[in-house]
Amino acid sequence: MIQTLDRITQHLHIGLISYRFDFLLPVGISFYTFQALGYVIDVYRQDIKAERNLLQFALFVSFFPQLVAGPIERSKNLLTQIQHIDELKIWNAKRVTSGSILMVWGLFMKMVIADRVSILVDTVFDNYFMYGSAELCLAAIFFAIQIYCDFGSYSLIAIGASKIMGIELMENFNTPYFATSIRDFWNRWHISLSTWFRDYVYIPLGGNRKGAVRKSINKMVVFLVCGLWHGANWHFIVWGGIHGLYQTITDFLGVSYKKFITKFHVNTNCFSWRLMQTIITFGFVDFAWIFFRADSITDALRFIKRIFMYPTPWSLFNGGMYQLGLDRVEMNILIFSLLLLFLIDLIRYKKKVLIDVFLMEQNIWFEWLAVIVLIVMIFVYGEYGPTFDAQQFIYFQF
Numbered sequence: 001m002i003q004t005l006d007r008i009t010q011h012l013h014i015g016l017i018s019y020r021f022d023f024l025l026p027v028g029i030s031f032y033t034f035q036a037l038g039y040v041i042d043v044y045r046q047d048i049k050a051e052r053n054l055l056q057f058a059l060f061v062s063f064f065p066q067l068v069a070g071p072i073e074r075s076k077n078l079l080t081q082i083q084h085i086d087e088l089k090i091w092n093a094k095r096v097t098s099g100s101i102l103m104v105w106g107l108f109m110k111m112v113i114a115d116r117v118s119i120l121v122d123t124v125f126d127n128y129f130m131y132g133s134a135e136l137c138l139a140a141i142f143f144a145i146q147i148y149c150d151f152g153s154y155s156l157i158a159i160g161a162s163k164i165m166g167i168e169l170m171e172n173f174n175t176p177y178f179a180t181s182i183r184d185f186w187n188r189w190h191i192s193l194s195t196w197f198r199d200y201v202y203i204p205l206g207g208n209r210k211g212a213v214r215k216s217i218n219k220m221v222v223f224l225v226c227g228l229w230h231g232a233n234w235h236f237i238v239w240g241g242i243h244g245l246y247q248t249i250t251d252f253l254g255v256s257y258k259k260f261i262t263k264f265h266v267n268t269n270c271f272s273w274r275l276m277q278t279i280i281t282f283g284f285v286d287f288a289w290i291f292f293r294a295d296s297i298t299d300a301l302r303f304i305k306r307i308f309m310y311p312t313p314w315s316l317f318n319g320g321m322y323q324l325g326l327d328r329v330e331m332n333i334l335i336f337s338l339l340l341l342f343l344i345d346l347i348r349y350k351k352k353v354l355i356d357v358f359l360m361e362q363n364i365w366f367e368w369l370a371v372i373v374l375i376v377m378i379f380v381y382g383e384y385g386p387t388f389d390a391q392q393f394i395y396f397q398f
Helices: 002-011 029-044 054-061 075-083 095-126 133-164 182-188 191-202 212-230 234-252 254-263 271-293 297-311 328-349 353-361 365-382
Strands: none
Touching: 029 054, 029 075, 029 191, 054 075, 054 271, 095 133, 095 328, 095 353, 095 365, 133 271, 133 297, 133 328, 182 191, 182 234, 182 271, 191 212, 212 234, 234 254, 234 271, 234 297, 328 353, 328 365, 353 365
């Protein structure tokens, strides 16, 4: 964004401005800002009373587990718990066990899956001009997995650490890639942010109360701002705009969609229909992720162009996939880990419970065996190879 303004000022012979804005922002400033802003708005709306205890308020806005990358907590939830913190038991075995399981699973998602898959993603995205459709599609799909495991893992670790201390944070991800529509995806992805924009931006703008056109404009505004929140770069704004267009087009095609279902007697209550919806939704979401991951709009468009212009289906069968930063052994580890991730998410989707609740419902030997296996995999497969470099959490930059 600053670079764009810089080029404009050069054409106007005003001079360079980029150096005037060359400063560093604290890690997690956007999460801190939204949480504090939410509190101010809640007090203004008289949804809550202003907190008079400075220490309790300070703890609310600087609660360390979720301060850096969320979840973006609401004052009604977190501040209310802090106000009754003296009623908590220092030690609760069930609470500690539950929180520890969430943290272990979060570490597995980050260290075994996200950091490993990032090697392939970085290799292809940083050199996309060297690859064809198969490699580029694989990298795009793997980035969707990377950002989910990376961000989802931090949220789980934060939720688990807070639970050990007796604080319940809101769930931030609910099997987003099982979504059957874009709207459903945003009900499952980064829930704390999407609900924040809904309550503090979309509804105050008028929501869906002022007609279809105004509703579409409101949604576009929300998603453009959402893209800008992720970074002051045009490719983030385009990513948000794409999701805004998805929502707008879905609204306008709603009547035609219902007519199509009725006319062709489509059974919408079967597995095949939900599977098709899930695959199509993931395809649209993954397409938008290309703009999110690319370094610029130009790179994203060139990336997409190469997918269609340079087909390389043979790469799926001639071992070419093992030349993208991960050898055969590492790729097999990744595939096994992804199958485990799919199983855990499927349990979450079907049983409506997180992994901690599911394991604590089992026999004690199964619970301990599962946790030990995860811990061993974290130690054995979480750091590997002479050139391994631990990756920071993606959302630390937002």
